[in-house]
Amino acid sequence: MNKAGQTQTHPAGSRIYSAGKPGQAWRVVSGAVRLDRSGPGVEPMFANLAVEGDIIGAETLLFQRYTFDATALADCVLSPWPEGGGAPAGESLLAVLTASETRAADVVALRCGQALERVKRLIALLGPRPDAPALPSRRDMADITALTTETVSRCISALRRTGMLPPDGQRRGRPQLSHQP
Amino acid sequence: MNKAGQTQTHPAGSRIYSAGKPGQAWRVVSGAVRLDRSGPGVEPMFANLAVEGDIIGAETLLFQRYTFDATALADCVLSPWPEGGGAPAGESLLAVLTASETRAADVVALRCGQALERVKRLIALLGPRPDAPALPSRRDMADITALTTETVSRCISALRRTGMLPPDGQRRGRPQLSHQP
DNA sequence: CGGCTTCTTGAAAAGTATCAAATATAGTGG
DNA sequence: CCACTATATTTGATACTTTTCAAGAAGCCG
Numbered sequence: 316m317n318k319a320g321q322t323q324t325h326p327a328g329s330r331i332y333s334a335g336k337p338g339q340a341w342r343v344v345s346g347a348v349r350l351d352r353s354g355p356g357v358e359p360m361f362a363n364l365a366v367e368g369d370i371i372g373a374e375t376l377l378f379q380r381y382t383f384d385a386t387a388l389a390d391c392v393l394s395p396w397p398e399g400g401g402a403p404a405g406e407s408l409l410a411v412l413t414a415s416e417t418r419a420a421d422v423v424a425l426r427c428g429q430a431l432e433r434v435k436r437l438i439a440l441l442g443p444r445p446d447a448p449a450l451p452s453r454r455d456m457a458d459i460t461a462l463t464t465e466t467v468s469r470c471i472s473a474l475r476r477t478g479m480l481p482p483d484g485q486r487r488g489r490p491q492l493s494h495q496p
Numbered sequence: 497m498n499k500a501g502q503t504q505t506h507p508a509g510s511r512i513y514s515a516g517k518p519g520q521a522w523r524v525v526s527g528a529v530r531l532d533r534s535g536p537g538v539e540p541m542f543a544n545l546a547v548e549g550d551i552i553g554a555e556t557l558l559f560q561r562y563t564f565d566a567t568a569l570a571d572c573v574l575s576p577w578p579e580g581g582g583a584p585a586g587e588s589l590l591a592v593l594t595a596s597e598t599r600a601a602d603v604v605a606l607r608c609g610q611a612l613e614r615v616k617r618l619i620a621l622l623g624p625r626p627d628a629p630a631l632p633s634r635r636d637m638a639d640i641t642a643l644t645t646e647t648v649s650r651c652i653s654a655l656r657r658t659g660m661l662p663p664d665g666q667r668r669g670r671p672q673l674s675h676q677p
Numbered sequence: 678c679g680g681c682t683t684c685t686t687g688a689a690a691a692g693t694a695t696c697a698a699a700t701a702t703a704g705t706g707g
Numbered sequence: 708c709c710a711c712t713a714t715a716t717t718t719g720a721t722a723c724t725t726t727t728c729a730a731g732a733a734g735c736c737g
Contacts, residue, residue: 352601360608362601374597377590382597406558408589413555413563415593419600420533420543420564426607427541427642430725453684461608463726468685611693634716644694649717 323393328452331385331393332372338381339395340372346391347441349455350383359384361458364422366442370396370411376403388451389441426461433460434470435479504574509633512566512574513553519562520576521553527572528622530636531564540565542639545603547623551577551592557584569622569632607642614641615651616660 322344325331332338334353347366351359362383365371373396374382397403403411425437437460438450450456450471453464460467474480503525506512513519515534528547532540543564546552554577555563578584584592606618618641619631631637631652634645641648655661 350601352605360605362604363597373590374594377587377594382594383601402586405583405586405589408586408593409554409558412589412593412596413558415596415600416544416555416563419596419603420531422600423543423603423607424533424541426604464684465686465727466725468683469725472685645716646695646718647693649715650693653717 321395323391325387325391325393327387327389327391327449329387331387331391332381334381334384336381337379338372338375340370340375340397341393342396342398343367343369343371344392344394347388347451348391349386349388349451349459351386352382353384364388364418364425364440364459366418366440369414369418373408373411386455388455389449422459425459430460430462430466431470431473433462434467435474438474438480502576504572506568506572506574508568508570508572508630510568512568512572513562515562515565517562518560519553519556521551521556521578522574523577523579524548524550524552525573525575528569528632529572530567530569530632530640532567533563534565544600545569545606545621545640546599547621550595550599554589554592567636569636570630603640606640611641611643611647612651612654614643615648616655619655619661 323341325346327346331341331348334351343365345367347364348369348371349361350363350365350371352362353359365385371385371393372381374380397407421440425433425440427433434456437456441451451459453467453471456462456467457464462470471480475482504512504522506527508527512522512529515532524546526548528545529550529552530542531544531546531552533543534540546566552566552574553562555561578588602621606614606621608614615637618637622632632640634648634652637643637648638645643651652661656663
């Protein structure tokens with residue numbers, strides 16, 4: 316449905332691109348993206364996070380192929396990067412590099428301290444969403460924070476009990492299986 | 497002792513540069529560097545790792561000031577980057593960006609799984625050192641793996657018992673206090 | 678409705694942190 | 708050159724947190 320070269324939208328949970336496939340770089344206009352290291356025979360492992368304003372897939376400018384799997388943690392809007400097409404200016408690349416290193420430090424910090432603090436930091440990093448604070452799946456949150464889904468669930472219950480989260484976001488049932496035959 | 501603009505050496509444990517100070521970017525020719533996020537009033541917190549071949553301090557090309565504290569984990573040789581001086585070529589910057597994202601994924605992976613596995617992965621990441629397998633301090637290893645110094649020490653003892661590490665690297669006593677008055 | 682998946686909760690087990698004390702090392706000063 | 712001091716490292720015992728295992732509740736889709 317999404318065509319290369321123009322703005323894309325991806326629903327939460329959907330695959331944006333896969334490691335090894337050819338493609339272009341994108342700016343995350345809104346939403347959040349999970350990046351996983353994955354190879355042939357290697358099970359996907361969480362590698363990094365991208366939030367509003369971050370650039371993903373920049374390695375395609377060098378290799379023409381993606382290095383990571385990208386999955387939407389929330390409903391996402393992506394626009395092609397660099398904006399004008401062609402090669403990005405050096406200064407623009409430097410800004411991306413600097414942002415990337417800051418984000419990496421954020422992600423590393425998500426795995427420090429006790430479970431409740433980590434979950435709180437993750438929710439804060441995902442940003443104050445306007446009205447519907449739909450959280451990512453427990454599995455995604457667990458992979459990002461290096462906890463288990465059960466522990467994440469307990470932390471969220473605790474945050475709801477203490478009023479730091481609204482009493483009940485909607486649950487998720489059977490996910491939409493998006494096969495490509 | 498080290499002069500800007502030419503190759504530098506830093507002994508293990510020494511500060512390479514500090515956040516907020518002006519300076520240039522460097523290539524890690526050999527050794528390993530720990531990067532810490534640190535601000536005014538904020539205690540230093542481990543943020544990232546750089547090993548042989550990585551570039552550190554690239555943000556100075558944009559801001560003229562370092563974003564992180566850099567500390568040598570092992571004896572280090574650094575050379576100015578980009579090599580020719582001046583602005584780096586776009587392709588070169590892209591290569592640095594890609595390497596940076598790969599390294600970030602490595603560091604995130606150092607905080608997955610049980611203590612013994614993490615310590616083993618850290619040692620592997622620091623690279624096969626030729627003859628003297630001098631490990632970083634327990635405190636550095638603990639900060640990087642998000643463990644305590646005691647747990648890291650127990651893991652290393654276990655690795656020595658099982659022969660995966662030589663029976664006894666030298667210990668460290670009182671470190672050299674390098675004040676600058 | 679039936680099947681599938683995610684989410685939640687409980688109880689027990691495992692792993693790590695914490696606290697405390699002994700040992701080792703390098704630098705300092707006599 | 709040797710004792711002395713400050714710090715790092717190691718090890719042990721205990722407390723705490725998280726994982727693991729298990730079962731039930733809830734939502735989505737055909």
